[in-house]
Amino acid sequence: MKKTSLAIGVDIGGTNTKFGVVTKRGRILDEGAIKTSEYETVESFIEALHENLMPIIEKHQSRQEIKGIGIGAPNGNFYTGSIENAPNLHWKGIVPLTKLIEDKFKIPAVINNDANAAAIGEQTFGAGKGMQDFIMITLGTGVGSGIVVNGKILYGNHALAGELGHTIIRHNGRKHWSTGLRGTLESYCSATGIALTAKKMLKKEDAPESLLSQYTLKDIDSKAVYDCAMKGDELAKNVYAFTGKVLGEALANFTMFSSPDAIILFGGVTKAGDLLLKPTKESMESHLLDTFKNRVKLIFSELKEADAAILGASALVWEIKENL
């Protein structure tokens, strides 16, 4: 009997690295995790990954073929196979990750940045199935994006395309805490941006009746905003209304660039559901040229957040096979 094929998905985040053995149809057969931040050098990280991942690889290898290891990582470069100057990782400069993994595991490896991995995951297993053109926006601590054009990830020169979180949506607007750029999408629509908006609104509006007033300013994070909004707090709901307004305007711009079938939103911030989706959709439609109106689907990811990163990373393996 011919062996069926499996892929390994490895999602490297600033804090945790999750990994799993995944079928071609997106079922996670086994999974595990290690703490990324505990490893000062990439060599010690690879060592620990090998130690934790090999047992589950070996468990499946006897009956099924392991096609490759797909890695999603911040600043992972598909072209070079490296992680390049990732601000949130200990390993500085250019880290030739796929080479290090292949040398250690003797299994073909492929890397992509986390947002592209999420987009490929969505295309392979989720809401992007069968779509030729879509944009994936990840709304988490930061704002990431993966752009699919003609059924393929848009890489551009040096595989740098798709940094939509850093595009400017408010001229001379809020200064980004890390890039220093003003008025970028990330500084408004990330979890960090949402907390900032809440603090600014609280200061400005003097709203003692708001549940958010019960927090000290430094304790206000996106979770606090979410919790208060879910309890019906007006100010917290206004934070989402404002966030959606800004996000929708940016999505209109992106639509007029690549004319996608859909824009798929993903990440912790989307938990707010309609509180975010409604104002985003309204703002997007109102900023679109007539030809585009009501043509672009605005939807949430169909993948469970806990699984999505591993699924996306594993999907890179099938992607590379098809390109060979």
Add this chain to the structure above:
Amino acid sequence: MKKTSLAIGVDIGGTNTKFGVVTKRGRILDEGAIKTSEYETVESFIEALHENLMPIIEKHQSRQEIKGIGIGAPNGNFYTGSIENAPNLHWKGIVPLTKLIEDKFKIPAVINNDANAAAIGEQTFGAGKGMQDFIMITLGTGVGSGIVVNGKILYGNHALAGELGHTIIRHNGRKHWSTGLRGTLESYCSATGIALTAKKMLKKEDAPESLLSQYTLKDIDSKAVYDCAMKGDELAKNVYAFTGKVLGEALANFTMFSSPDAIILFGGVTKAGDLLLKPTKESMESHLLDTFKNRVKLIFSELKEADAAILGASALVWEIKENL
């Protein structure tokens, strides 16, 4: 001896339609023009085009093979072969232009919108030669764009991609005279936008020493601004400085979307040369994420403006042959 191949390029503008017989290497062997605006119906236009174009086709057809007719037109849709709701043409609604042309001329025809045709022309004969990823921005009466990704025009859903002139660069900014959208690139960086900026600056700054003060407000157009700037007028030069500032910010956003090798500027507005290019480049670099800085070439088109439209339209013919 095997016949060499020729393409016909037809550029349909709101006022004039230019056409020419073009070699595969971009030499225009013969050309002509008719007045688009004189023909109330598309049928009478096709009749006139046939009457004027057929003689030069026949002149070359005996010795060389005519491969096809490439048409660049406002709102020309590559997928459907139609001109769709073009605001500046008499022919309303959906005009199945390639079908009408093929029926009349018995020659295969292909259409694209004017900005995409310009991008394909630049890729085939001009500054975009050999580039896999570039963005063409046409700065004329309006602002158009053609985006090349992986060596191909980016079409997206319904072939609507690349409406960069309508993306928003100033939240709640200047209202566009025709679309009604606020703060779009076209309302600042088109010839029309430049005239508006000059009028606003004159009103605001009360600059009797400016050469532009010698014009009545209604006579101030982009040509007046250009003429005064060439004579060293400070206010006119400031108009270009402001235009470049806005344009550069938008180009930074476009760069972070598709990471092009180059952005190619084309059209009447670029006659201002360094007066426009310098502030544009400065503004673009200052709004880019560090990874992108000094990586994207910002250049002017290498095609003569008088020839570019015909060359671009003719290049569509070679494009379609390669896709078959």
